[in-house]
Amino acid sequence: MTDILITINDVRLVGRLEHELAPKTCRYFETLLPYDTKFIHVRWSGEACWVPLGEVTMPFGFENATSYPAPGQMIFYPGGFSEAEILLAYGGVQFASALGQLAGNHFMTITEGNNQLRALGKRTLWEGAQDVRMERIA
Template sequence: MTLLHIKAGPFDFEARLEQEAAPKTCERFLSLLPYEQRIIHVRWSGEGCWIPLGSTDFGLGFENATSYPAPGQFLLYPGGFSETELLLAYGGVRFASRMGQLAGNHFLTISKGQENLLALGTKVLWEGAQDILFERLE
C-alpha cells in the first residue's frame, strides 16, 4: 500500500493510493510527486475543495469513476466536458460543473486526519485558497 502525506493549509493528512481500483491514475499522480498547488472551494458540487487544472492532459481515461465521493476521497477528473481537476470531498458532494454532473477517478483516500476535513473545508470556504502539498511517505 502506497501512502502519501498531504499538507493542506495548516492541516496534515495521511492518504492511501487506490492502486487496485485506479492503477493508471495512481501511477500518473505518483509521477508528479512532490506535487504542490492551491486548493479552492468548489462552485457546483457541495462540500468539497478542488484544484482547477484547465486543459492539462494527463493522458488518462476513466477508471473507478464516481460522482458521489465520500468525505476524504480525492477524484481526478481527466477532462472532457469540463476542465481537468482534482476534487476533495469534505462532506456531501455530487460532483458537477456548469455543464452538469461529472464523474472523476477516485484514486486517493484520506486515512488519517479525517477529523480535520470539515475544518479545512470551512477554512477554504471563508478564507480562500490554501496551499496544498502531496508527498510520498517513505
C-alpha cells in the first residue's frame, strides 16, 4: 500500500493508491512523484477539480475505469477522445469533455481529509487555480 500526501495551500489530504485495481496507472503515477501542479475546476463534469495534461500518450490504457467517481476518488484519464487528465471528485461527477461522457481509471482514494473536499472545490471554483503538491508519505 502506498499513501500519498496531497497538499493544496492549507489543505492536507492523504490518498491511498489503488494498486490492485489499477496497477499500471498507479505505477505510472508514482514515476511523477513528487508532482507539483495546479488544480482547476472542471468545465463539464460537475463537482471536481482537475489537472489537464494535454495531448500526450500515456503508457497505460483503461483499468478500473468509471464515469462516476465518488467524492474523494481520483481518476486518471489516459487520453484518446480528449486530452489526458487527472480528476479529484469532491461531489457529484459524471466525467465528460466537450465530446461527451468519458471514463477514467480510479487509481487513488482519499482516506484522510475528506471533510475538506467540498471547501477545496468551492475555493477552486470561485478563486481559481490552486497550487498542488503530491508526494509519497515517508
